[in-house]
Amino acid sequence: MPTPPARLLLLLGLVLGVLAAAVGLRIGSAPLAEPSPSPEPTSASPSPSPSAPPPLEGLHVVLDPGHNGGNGQAPAEINAQVEDGRGGWKACNTVGTSTLSGYPEHAFTWDVAQRTRELLEEDGATITLTRSGDDGVGPCIDERGRAVQRADADAMVSIHANGSEDPSVRGYFAIVAAPPLHDAQGGPSRRLAEDLLGALDDGDFTPSTWVPGALSERPDLATLNWARRPAVMLELAEMRNPEEAALVQSRDGRQRYADAIAAGLRAWAERRGG
Template identity: 55%
Template structure:
């Protein structure tokens, strides 16, 4: 910042004295970035290399369903656009473990943990819902939130309810065939990055849906209507006893969050100049 002395007129002598300007301070050094992908890197320094602040990268997190959906069937059963000329119900109640731990609560908890980890890296996080007690929003509005935010990545977090007790493992869905450029390679690469994060977190690939942990889908409204790179993560099967136990534990949800956040950070570094 320049220090400027005011000009002082010396009336008696008729001499004008002009004060000089001090030199600006040099910018602080740029901190080095962490390069690990298998776990969420340590928070980066708030120092910046120039006087112009970097625009934060935005990630939209979509915790599936909502805690109040069951009390408003009139709202969540109303048809809304689902892409590809189809409609679907506004939302659903989701599934639960055999002991009653609800998917909407799992989704909300994991999304909050992922968001905290991303924010520690300087990511701007937007959620599609503000709590776990409300109703909706509808699936088309969830997609619209990501579009309006100009998100570098949209990650919808869910857990499955496959009835076969032997069905287990995670899969990551993306819209296919793509309806726009963002649903093409960017969404596939986001799916692959999240898959890598979950594999590094020692979570098993799905043995009942998708292939090698990836599931191209044409029936998921949130993905079909997205104009940003978007995926939906089914973290596992809540009807499988072992996975239900993991999802019901604080430590298990923290592991899921760390794995998902790691994948998102890896994608942002590769594709969003993060």
């Protein structure tokens, strides 16, 4: 039997063991810390801003590439007489002019019109052409003029090149109907002409050396007389001038002309919208 001191030591050991077990139980039973939840954003993420509409959305333009590739093989059709819009009569159409090397006006106007259409459609505009290819006949000049109201378009640009016999003559010019038959042929057509001429000038083309101010007013062009919306005929170059003949026969030159027409229509649309 243990002696009293030994009993005391034994009792003390038992007490210490119980206390250690109690402390260990409390430490072991403590719950693990939960991971902190991700903080909620203090403000909503900004929504992506809606993309701006194309700059020419809602604009509708008729492009009229002058003449046609089949006109030369259809003399009876293109010489048939149509009303000129002022009580007179004109031939349905003509074959157009050409460079001295034989590059035809109809091919030039068709190519420039295609390039211009592509530029304007990229900006959201709707484009209507008065002919669907470069191997047909016509349409007649009165039909071309009426095309702008048939399409319910905002404006028409008739694309041409001139064929002065004097090869020293050079430069672009615009033609508007005068005297005007209605309001659209007055100020609105002149403003369209001004913006197109300004864009050609900005494109470093040469203004006409024989048409004062590069703006001609004529009463005898059925394409312009029949149009009931702002309408301009552009003579972009003199095809008998050697320098300008080289320009119209080059892809880069035709692209530059298209760039200028598109820029002029953008300027007109912006001014019209303001």
